[in-house]
Amino acid sequence: MPLDDVFHWLVVRSFLGKNQLFPMKRPITIFRMRIYFCILLLCLNSITAISAEKWKLVWSDEFNGKQLDYSKWGVEENAFGGGNHELQIYTDRKKNVRVENGRLIIEAHKDNAQIAGTQRQFSSGRIRTKHRGDWCYGKFEIRAKLPAGQGLWPAIWMLPTNDIFGSWAASGEIDIMEFRGHEPNTHHGTLHFGGLWPNNRQSTGKLKLAEGNFTDVFRTFGIEWEAGEIRWYLDGKLWQTKQKWDTVGGKFPAPFTEPFHLVLNLAVGGKFPGNPNAQTSFPSKMEVDWVRVYQRK
Numbered sequence: 539m540p541l542d543d544v545f546h547w548l549v550v551r552s553f554l555g556k557n558q559l560f561p562m563k564r565p566i567t568i569f570r571m572r573i574y575f576c577i578l579l580l581c582l583n584s585i586t587a588i589s590a591e592k593w594k595l596v597w598s599d600e601f602n603g604k605q606l607d608y609s610k611w612g613v614e615e616n617a618f619g620g621g622n623h624e625l626q627i628y629t630d631r632k633k634n635v636r637v638e639n640g641r642l643i644i645e646a647h648k649d650n651a652q653i654a655g656t657q658r659q660f661s662s663g664r665i666r667t668k669h670r671g672d673w674c675y676g677k678f679e680i681r682a683k684l685p686a687g688q689g690l691w692p693a694i695w696m697l698p699t700n701d702i703f704g705s706w707a708a709s710g711e712i713d714i715m716e717f718r719g720h721e722p723n724t725h726h727g728t729l730h731f732g733g734l735w736p737n738n739r740q741s742t743g744k745l746k747l748a749e750g751n752f753t754d755v756f757r758t759f760g761i762e763w764e765a766g767e768i769r770w771y772l773d774g775k776l777w778q779t780k781q782k783w784d785t786v787g788g789k790f791p792a793p794f795t796e797p798f799h800l801v802l803n804l805a806v807g808g809k810f811p812g813n814p815n816a817q818t819s820f821p822s823k824m825e826v827d828w829v830r831v832y833q834r835k
Contacts, residue, residue, distance in 0.1 A: 593832035625807035635663035664803035689814030690719030703787025707738035710793035722751035
């Protein structure tokens, strides 16, 4: 069927019903094709608008102040290595965590930082919304630019506020974005669940850009979390859906049935990215433009 007739058929069918078609006795002009195409675009835009209207903004941080908003974020201080043999110590110093020019900066340094008698070769930042922002289900979007370099491990993720089903990973973990600094065009999205460590399991996927890197420009990382389904998005485009998980502590869709909170951090070293090498540049930073949380209307 000629393209003109396809446009004609789609538009007429949409507005008059499947049994009322105009006869295609003469070719459709370019002008008429443009009209039909505009009508189709309007229909598609209407569908997109209807979809967007299903979500209501309930929490956000645009980082427009002069300092971190402590009513929304807590800054973690520890040198535990995250259970992953990470090399950093997390501090609340401004060199590691700050708001600057409308952006959140989480910056890693090679500075032999020492806190309360504990010293590490690297320092960095980790913040969370625990007891300040906790949600069960919703749409979560974070616009960020990531650092490049072997051994750098920026992450945007969610942990259960209360371990209802048991300690990690029986109560779950949602990784919205994990990134290896030596793979600048690829990021990962993962669920952790199952039993208590070491009987935990995970389901992961990764997205590789067709062109460009996550270190070049800001990208919007997001998920839509609903009962029995979690969907991953990049710049508003769906790239992964997961519907299968379990926990020793309850029945499906547990453990993802309880409030979780957001965690943003930049780790150095560890099992996931490996350790820094001589080419890794310090200081290195993850920049966050904004964080937004929506829930169903």
